Structures are given as structure tokens and as C-alpha cells.
Amino acid sequence: MTRPPVHTRLLLYLTQHFYDVEMLLTWMFNRKRTGIQKKNAYLGYAASLYGPQVAAAHFILTLKGGLRFKNQSDWFRANTKGKFSWDFVNYKDVQIEEIDLSNTMVNYRGLENLDTQRSLRTLSLKGCPEVDDWFLARLHVFQDSLEELDISHCPHITTGGLAALRNLKGLKRLDVSSLPRIQSPGLVVILLEDMLPKCDIVATGYDYSFVQEDEESKVQHMQGQSA
Amino acid sequence: MSSWRRLHVKARTGGFLSSTPVTPRHTRLRGPFMPCQSLSTGRSLRKGFIKDLENQLSEMKKKAVDALPGSSWSPVLINPNLPPERADIVIVGGGVIGWSIAYWLKQKERVRGGLRVIVVERDPTYSRASTVLSAGGIRQQFSLLENIHLSLASADFMRNINDHLFVLKEDPVDLQFNHSGYMFLANEQVAHIMEENYRTQRSAGAEVSLLSPTQVKEKFPWINTDGVALASYGLENEGWFDPWSLLNAFRRKAVSMGVVQCCGEVTGFKYKTNVVNSVDGEQMFIRRIQSVKVQMPNSLEYQPVECAIVVNAAGAFSGKLAEMLGIGSSPEDSIAGIPLPVEPRKRYIYVVHCPDGPGLDTPFLIDYSGVYFRREGLGGNYITGTSPEEDEEPDTSNLDVDHEFFVDKVWPSLAHRVPAFEKLKVTSAWAGFYDYNTFDQNGIIGVHPLINNMYFATGFSGHGLQQSPAVGRGVAELILDGNFRTLDLSGLSFRRILTQEPMLERNIV
Numbered sequence: 034m035t036r037p038p039v040h041t042r043l044l045l046y047l048t049q050h051f052y053d054v055e056m057l058l059t060w061m062f063n064r065k066r067t068g069i070q071k072k073n074a075y076l077g078y079a080a081s082l083y084g085p086q087v088a089a090a091h092f093i094l095t096l097k098g099g100l101r102f103k104n105q106s107d108w109f110r111a112n113t114k115g116k117f118s119w120d121f122v123n124y125k126d127v128q129i130e131e132i133d134l135s136n137t138m139v140n141y142r143g144l145e146n147l148d149t150q151r152s153l154r155t156l157s158l159k160g161c162p163e164v165d166d167w168f169l170a171r172l173h174v175f176q177d178s179l180e181e182l183d184i185s186h187c188p189h190i191t192t193g194g195l196a197a198l199r200n201l202k203g204l205k206r207l208d209v210s211s212l213p214r215i216q217s218p219g220l221v222v223i224l225l226e227d228m229l230p231k232c233d234i235v236a237t238g239y240d241y242s243f244v245q246e247d248e249e250s251k252v253q254h255m256q257g258q259s260a
Numbered sequence: 261m262s263s264w265r266r267l268h269v270k271a272r273t274g275g276f277l278s279s280t281p282v283t284p285r286h287t288r289l290r291g292p293f294m295p296c297q298s299l300s301t302g303r304s305l306r307k308g309f310i311k312d313l314e315n316q317l318s319e320m321k322k323k324a325v326d327a328l329p330g331s332s333w334s335p336v337l338i339n340p341n342l343p344p345e346r347a348d349i350v351i352v353g354g355g356v357i358g359w360s361i362a363y364w365l366k367q368k369e370r371v372r373g374g375l376r377v378i379v380v381e382r383d384p385t386y387s388r389a390s391t392v393l394s395a396g397g398i399r400q401q402f403s404l405l406e407n408i409h410l411s412l413a414s415a416d417f418m419r420n421i422n423d424h425l426f427v428l429k430e431d432p433v434d435l436q437f438n439h440s441g442y443m444f445l446a447n448e449q450v451a452h453i454m455e456e457n458y459r460t461q462r463s464a465g466a467e468v469s470l471l472s473p474t475q476v477k478e479k480f481p482w483i484n485t486d487g488v489a490l491a492s493y494g495l496e497n498e499g500w501f502d503p504w505s506l507l508n509a510f511r512r513k514a515v516s517m518g519v520v521q522c523c524g525e526v527t528g529f530k531y532k533t534n535v536v537n538s539v540d541g542e543q544m545f546i547r548r549i550q551s552v553k554v555q556m557p558n559s560l561e562y563q564p565v566e567c568a569i570v571v572n573a574a575g576a577f578s579g580k581l582a583e584m585l586g587i588g589s590s591p592e593d594s595i596a597g598i599p600l601p602v603e604p605r606k607r608y609i610y611v612v613h614c615p616d617g618p619g620l621d622t623p624f625l626i627d628y629s630g631v632y633f634r635r636e637g638l639g640g641n642y643i644t645g646t647s648p649e650e651d652e653e654p655d656t657s658n659l660d661v662d663h664e665f666f667v668d669k670v671w672p673s674l675a676h677r678v679p680a681f682e683k684l685k686v687t688s689a690w691a692g693f694y695d696y697n698t699f700d701q702n703g704i705i706g707v708h709p710l711i712n713n714m715y716f717a718t719g720f721s722g723h724g725l726q727q728s729p730a731v732g733r734g735v736a737e738l739i740l741d742g743n744f745r746t747l748d749l750s751g752l753s754f755r756r757i758l759t760q761e762p763m764l765e766r767n768i769v
Contacts, residue, residue: 173495199621
């Protein structure tokens with residue numbers, strides 16, 4: 034676990050003595066949560082006016098993600114300031130084929146905007162801090178079309194969520210690199226390969242630390258001998 | 261005795277001196293009159309008197325201890341764990357339902373500290389509690405809309421558990437949720453029920469799919485599909501989790517919001533009885549609880565807690581609690597004669613090890629024979645069990661495990677369904693209680709008609725853990741708002757027991 038920054042620690046220390054600080058911190062926490070939930074709200078009005086494709090595209094672009102429509106070669110992306118071109122409004126009847134939501138705040142609630150994309154083939158969720166096991170469980174809505182999924186570097190994903198990928202039988206490529214909360218990555222990758230036999234599973238960024246442990250135990254052993 | 265007499269005399273003189281007509285008011289007042297106070301001649305004497313008294317008391321205590329050698333008795337011992345004398349709401353039973361209700365009550369209070377809630381739990385180690393001894397599953401595959409809605413709402417709560425149960429300065433809650441889904445297998449006789457249930461579940465918003473035996477075989481090659489006509493398979497919001505984490509998260513949050521936790525057993529009530537004549541001219545006794553008697557563990561000491569409302573969330577033992585108030589003790593044909601139909605039933609859970617067993621995608625499988633199993637961890641361990649026949653219910657006085665039961669009842673069906681389980685080893689086993697509702701195996705939520713301040717939240721017959729977040733919210737709404745606001749649970753009230761209209765699950769097992 035990384036230590037929180039100094040000001041957070043100071044505030045946490047003050048909560049021991051002042052209810053006001055505790056209230057303030059709770060309020061800040063709730064505000065942050067509400068902010069994320071607001072960003073992920075269902076764009077029902079846009080969907081009713083322009084259709085689900087446009088609503089989904091707008092949702093992705095406001096989250097600073099990127100998307101590609103079917104039979105199109107160029108991607109729609111937001112720039113670093115979050116500005117994007119509104120040309121996607123012209124693709125009312127074209128399905129979205131690829132979605133790149135890496136490093137965005139997308140969460141379970143936001144997934145409702147993408148529910149209708151039944152020809153989605155690629156989904157990248159690399160490094161999303163709000164993607165959790167429940168999100169993965171919800172991906173079954175794309176079970177007939179999804180071929181590539183990237184969930185690397187997501188801090189909240191655990192083994193219990195990876196079991197939910199069982200429904201994505203058409204998956205051809207799955208990236209599960211550097212998931213910090215997977216405890217025995219070697220075993221999990223083998224079990225994943227068993228579960229999705231047609232899928233190519235990428236799992237880098239883990240130290241399969243058998244060797245390291247051996248060295249440690251050797252050192253301990255030697256210490257024990259010298260003692 | 262001579263020392264006491266001396267003390268008395270001294271005290272008198274001190275008293276006289278401080279209350280001489282010249283400076284009486286000044287000595288009594290505090291603050292701005294400090295200089296006057298210091299001029300008072302009585303002050304030093306009084307100080308000496310208190311010091312003296314302290315010395316006397318400690319000497320007396322020493323004498324008493326000397327007089328009773330080998331006893332740790334002390335004349336002024338106060339048990340620090342005694343519950344407070346007054347509370348607004350007393351929740352009896354500190355299981356997951358009890359703590360969930362406590363959390364929601366505090367969540368819904370208007371002013372901080374506006375409600376004083378106490379949770380009374382007799383066993384803080386939870387060694388016999390149904391919550392922690394359960395298999396920990398959550399599913400939406402029920403036939404009653406109430407149950408499906410409760411379970412969906414609870415899944416929603418668990419999804420956002422860190423928004424609800426986050427405590428400052430503590431680690432976020434980790435339920436260790438396994439999103440592996442449930443799978444029910446039906447034979448030909450019950451397939452039509454499964455189809456009907458499937459429609460109900462879909463209409464309620466649960467993500468369930470129906471599979472044919474061929475599809476089952478394709479998805480899970482390790483299942484033997486002999487005799488299977490239809491399977492229903494949950495896609496989302498189903499799986500299992502760690503019951504202890506959920507219980508602890510509720511408790512942690514509730515305590516941080518000001519709920520008082522108390523270790524003790526409720527052994528009695530003090531209540532007032534009013535006689536009411538019904539329309540038919542029948543005399544009825546309406547009771548109102550005034551205080552709850554909380555007995556401390558391992559002692560004769562008890563504390564009556566005055567309260568306005570009592571919540572009966574004692575799970576398997578809630579029937580006993582209701583008996584203390586005279587429910588079910590009158591003749592059969594009156595309302596007071598109908599007992600709370602909740603009793604403990606013992607269920608065994610066996611942990612088996614099978615290295616060649618099914619892998620990561622193993623769902624919580626429930627066969628039409630009643631046998632269930634699920635994966636436990638990643639190392640080839642599984643937990644399994646079944647419900648015994650009605651006439652073969654085991655003795656509920658202890659929690660001993662009957663290993664014969666596994667060999668006779670569980671293993672044959674299990675090995676038939678999954679041939680890999682023909683070679684397995686039972687590594688451990690435990691038993692737990694269901695709060696079994698003998699009337700219709702569903703929860704009872706609401707007030708008893710004859711005790712107008714006792715709320716029930718009990719009798720969930722094995723679904724209590726998975727429904728606890730939503731049930732807690734429902735009971736809190738019932739208490740604070742007077743009726744259900746979010747989910748209408750009035751169908752689960754006590755009324756159905758009085759009118760003898762059971763709400764039975766139409767399940768395949």
C-alpha cells in the first residue's frame with residue numbers, strides 16, 4: 034500500500050480530535066463519488082433524440098476515450114483538453130466496433146450507455162481506476178461480439194471478477210497484465226486458459242516469484258545455520 | 261468504628277464553618293468569586309475532609325479484602341460492558357440482518373445522534389451464528405417477486421458497498437465476491453416450473469438465461485447431463501462472497517455512526533398489557549414492551565434497557581424470543597395462539613478436495629436432487645451439501661457434523677452429476693443453523709399484531725445473508741417512515757401467517 038500524501042495524512046490525524054474535520058473529509062469523499070457517478074450517468078435524453086449510437090459515442094468522448102465506427106478507418110478521440118469534434122453525430126445508424134476507454138473514470142453505471150453496442154469487437158479498459166469485478170460481470174452483454182479485451186493495470190480487479198469472463202466465449206485476446214490484486218497470478222492465468230481455450234491470454238508485469246522466494250528462503254536458511 | 265465517628269465530627273465542623281452567615285453565597289458560587297472563596301476559612305478544612313474520606317474508603321476496602329481472603333470481590337465494581345439504561349431501539353441479534361438494520365436506522369436518522377440504537381448479541385465470537393456458517397451465496401433465481409427484488413437490491417448494495425459502508429481511516433470493504441453465477445438443473449417433471457420462474461425473473465430485471473442440456477454440455481463439459489431437461493444460468497449479480505466481511509463491514513460502519521454494541525443475552529421483557537375487545541366480542545391482549553432484560557454473559561448480572569422499539573433479528577432463535585412475550589402460548593384458535601413459525605434447523609456443509617474437479621468457471625450448481633456445490637478458492641477445493649428430508653431432520657442441540665450423511669445422501673448424487681467427484685476427499689466439514697420458517701420458508705418482516713412495538717426480521721430460511729442489505733433498509737423504513745418506501749415488502753408481513761396463506765417458493769428443489 035502506498036502512503037497517502039502529507040495533507041491527507043494531516044487531515045486524517047485531525048479527525049481524531051475534531052468532528053468538523055471528519056465531516057469535511059466525509060463530505061469531500063462523497064463529493065468525489067458523486068462526481069464520478071455524474072460523469073457516468075445514463076444519457077437517456079441524447080439516446081432518445083439521436084439514437085443509442087450517438088449517445089454512446091458522446092459518453093465515450095466526454096470521458097476522454099476513443100471510438101471507431103464500423104467500416105470506418107479513423108478514430109474519434111478527445112484531445113488532451115477534453116475537446117472533441119462533433120462529427121460523430123452523422124453516424125446515427127452505424128454500430129461502434131472499437132472502444133478505447135483506457136485511463137478513464139468509467140464505472141459500472143457508465144456501462145449502461147454502451148449496452149446496445151451489439152457489434153462491439155474491441156474494448157480497452159487499461160488502467161481504469163473504477164473498473165471492478167461487477168463491471169466485468171456486466172460485460173456479458175457483449176458476449177456474442179467481443180473479441181479483444183484489455184483490462185490490464187486495473188487496480189480493483191480480483192480473481193472473483195475474472196471468473197465472470199466465462200460468458201465471453203468469443204474472446205480471442207485478453208490482456209490481464211499487472212493486476213495488483215491477483216494473488217497467485219501463475220495459477221490464475223492457467224485457470225483462465227482452461228476457461229477460455231480459444232483465447233490468447235497476455236499476462237506480463239507479474240513477478241512469478243518462485244525464484245525470488247527460493248533465494249529468500251536460502252538466505253533465511255543460511256542465517257539459521259550461522260546462528 | 262472509632263475512625264468513622266471521628267470523621268463524622270470533623271465533617272460537621274467543616275460544614276458549620278463553610279455555611280456561616282457571612283459568606284454562604286460566595287462559597288457556593290463558582291468562578292468570579294474565586295478570591296472570596298479563597299478567603300473562606302472552611303475551604304482548607306473541607307479539602308482535608310475529602311482527602312480524609314478517600315483515605316478512609318481505601319482503608320475500608322483493604323480491610324474488606326483482608327476479611328474475605330481469596331476473593332476478588334470489591335465493594336464498588338461496575339461492569340463496564342453493561343448496556344445503557346435507555347435506548348430508542350434495541351435490536352436483538354447481532355447477525356448480518358441485525359447490523360444491517362442498525363446501519364440503515366442510523367443512515368436514515370435526520371440529526372446526528374438522533375436515534376440511540378443498541379445491538380444485543382450474546383456470542384461476540386459468532387461461533388453458532390447462521391451468518392458466518394453459511395455458504396455465502398447470492399442469487400436471483402427465485403420464483404417470488406419479493407425475493408427476486410430483495411436479492412437484486414442487495415446485489416446493487418454490494419456493488420456500491422464502499423459508497424455505503426466506507427469508514428474514514430479504515431481499509432475499503434472487500435467482499436471477495438466471486439461472480440460465478442448460479443446454475444439450476446431441472447428434470448422433465450419440473451422443467452415447466454423453471455420456465456415459468458425464468459419469465460418471472462426476467463420480468464423483474466434479473467439477468468438469467470435458459471440452457472438446453474446440449475448447451476450445458478458445451479459450456480461445462482464436466483457435467484453429466486443425464487436426466488437434465490433444462491438448466492437456468494445466472495449471468496450477472498450472482499455468485500458467492502465472504503459472509504464475515506459483510507457482517508464486519510456493517511458492524512464497523514454502524515459502530516462508527518454511533519450504534520452501541522452490547523454483548524449479552526435477552527432473557528426477558530417487561531411489558532404492559534391492554535385488553536381490547538374485537539368486533540366479534542373476543543378479548544385480546546395487546547402488549548407493549550417497556551424494557552428489555554439483558555443478561556451479561558457468565559454472570560447473574562443483568563440490565564433492564566428501557567426502549568421504545570424492539571427488533572427481533574435473532575435468526576434461528578427468534579421463536580424463543582417471541583415465546584417470552586406469550587406468542588403462541590394461548591389456545592390454538594386465537595391470534596395469540598399462533599406461534600412464530602421459526603425454528604433452528606441444522607445443515608451440514610462439507611469441504612471436499614478434488615484435484616481433477618471443474619475449474620474457474622464453476623458456477624454454484626444446484627441439482628434437481630437438492631445437492632449443491634461450489635468452488636472454494638483456486639486449489640481444487642469445493643464445498644457441498646444438501647437439505648435432509650423433512651422426517652430426517654438432525655438434532656439441533658449441538659453443531660456436530662454427521663459424516664454418514666455425506667456418504668449416504670450427498671456423494672451419490674454429486675458423483676452422478678459430476679463424474680470427476682467420484683474421486684474426492686472430505687477435508688473438513690461444519691454445520692450451521694437455518695432460521696427455518698416452517699410455515700412457508702420465507703422471511704417474516706413487520707410488526708406482530710399483538711405486540712405493537714416489536715418488529716420482526718427473521719425466518720429467512722437460508723436467504724437471510726443475501727437479502728440482508730435490502731431487508732435492513734426495509735425494516736428501517738418501516739420503523740422510521742411507517743411504511744415501505746423503496747421496495748414493497750408488505751407481502752412478507754405477519755398477516756400471511758394469521759390468515760394461513762403461505763407464500764411458497766415454487767422451486768425445483
